[in-house]
Amino acid sequence: RKEVEQDPGPFNVPEGATVAFNCTYSNSASQSFFWYRQDCRKEPKLLMSVYSSGNEDGRFTAQLNRASQYISLLIRDSKLSDSATYLCVSGAGSYQLTFGKGTKLSVIP
Amino acid sequence: DAGVTQSPTHLIKTRGQQVTLRCSPKSGHDTVSWYQQALGQGPQFIFQYYEEEERQRGNFPDRFSGHQFPNYSSELNVNALLLGDSALYLCASSQTSGGAFSYNEQFFGPGTRLTVL
Numbered sequence: 656r657k658e659v660e661q662d663p664g665p666f667n668v669p670e671g672a673t674v675a676f677n678c679t680y681s682n683s684a685s686q687s688f689f690w691y692r693q694d695c696r697k698e699p700k701l702l703m704s705v706y707s708s709g710n711e712d713g714r715f716t717a718q719l720n721r722a723s724q725y726i727s728l729l730i731r732d733s734k735l736s737d738s739a740t741y742l743c744v745s746g747a748g749s750y751q752l753t754f755g756k757g758t759k760l761s762v763i764p
Numbered sequence: 765d766a767g768v769t770q771s772p773t774h775l776i777k778t779r780g781q782q783v784t785l786r787c788s789p790k791s792g793h794d795t796v797s798w799y800q801q802a803l804g805q806g807p808q809f810i811f812q813y814y815e816e817e818e819r820q821r822g823n824f825p826d827r828f829s830g831h832q833f834p835n836y837s838s839e840l841n842v843n844a845l846l847l848g849d850s851a852l853y854l855c856a857s858s859q860t861s862g863g864a865f866s867y868n869e870q871f872f873g874p875g876t877r878l879t880v881l
Contacts, residue, residue: 659806698854698872699807742806750820751797752856752870754806 658682661743661755669763672733676758678726678743685745685753688719690728693740693757702728702741733762766791768857768873776879777845785840785876789857795819796838797870798830799854807854813838814860842878850880 661678668674680688688705703710705717705726716729726743743755769788777783789796795814799807809822813832832838836857842849856870 698874700872701869750812751809751822752799752807753809754799756804756806 658753659743659745659755661758663756663758665759665761667761667763668733670733670735673731674733676728676741678755680724680745682745684747687746688726689744690717691742691744693742699742735762738762768855768871770855770873770876772876774877778881779845779847781845782843783845785853787855787873788837790871793857793859794836795858795860796832797856798840801852801854845880847880850878852877
């Protein structure tokens with residue numbers, strides 16, 4: 656079983672739509688959680704950290720459920736520029752990050 | 765402020781050869797991690813260097829080795845290349861602080877795309 660699992664997609668949504676990505680992790684020792692965004696043939700960039708209390712950054716909302724070992728990302732009012740691959744990530748301390756395979760999002764005009 | 769830089773950007777090698785990839789961390793960062801990203805996959809952790817020592821290692825064979833220099837830059841060496849080593853190799857830098865149980869954001873470089881023929 657993969658340590659971090661997420662639906663690979665692709666998700667094809669129209670502009671303005673709301674889209675949700677889900678992810679599960681298996682390592683109960685994981686202490687930190689993130690969503691990274693990766694554009695085609697580019698490096699991953701941190702989109703947002705994920706906290707148990709939930710956190711919001713503009714159109715993006717992330718949520719963590721430690722009991723279920725489940726992480727989510729909600730994107731509201733999708734823009735063309737949101738088209739990318741979204742990587743679910745767990746971390747243990749300052750050391751390695753464990754990435755899911757990524758979910759590809761295409762926002763269509 | 766320069767971000768993480770990596771060289772070369774692209775590299776083509778043949779099976780059995782050896783390769784060295786280089787990384788300069790973001791200014792102020794002292795920790796370098798290396799990841800391998802195969803096509804269609806998420807990055808996989810290879811190892812992390814701090815204070816010129818390998819601090820943690822992922823599930824990669826001994827053919828993968830590294831080094832960190834006093835100026836915090838790092839090298840990744842891969843010996844006896846296999847076709848399956850073809851991937852994007854990403855370097856990420858961070859600042860170690862707050863003990864082992866605090867997270868410090870890792871900033872990724874643009875990567876080196878290695879093709880093994």
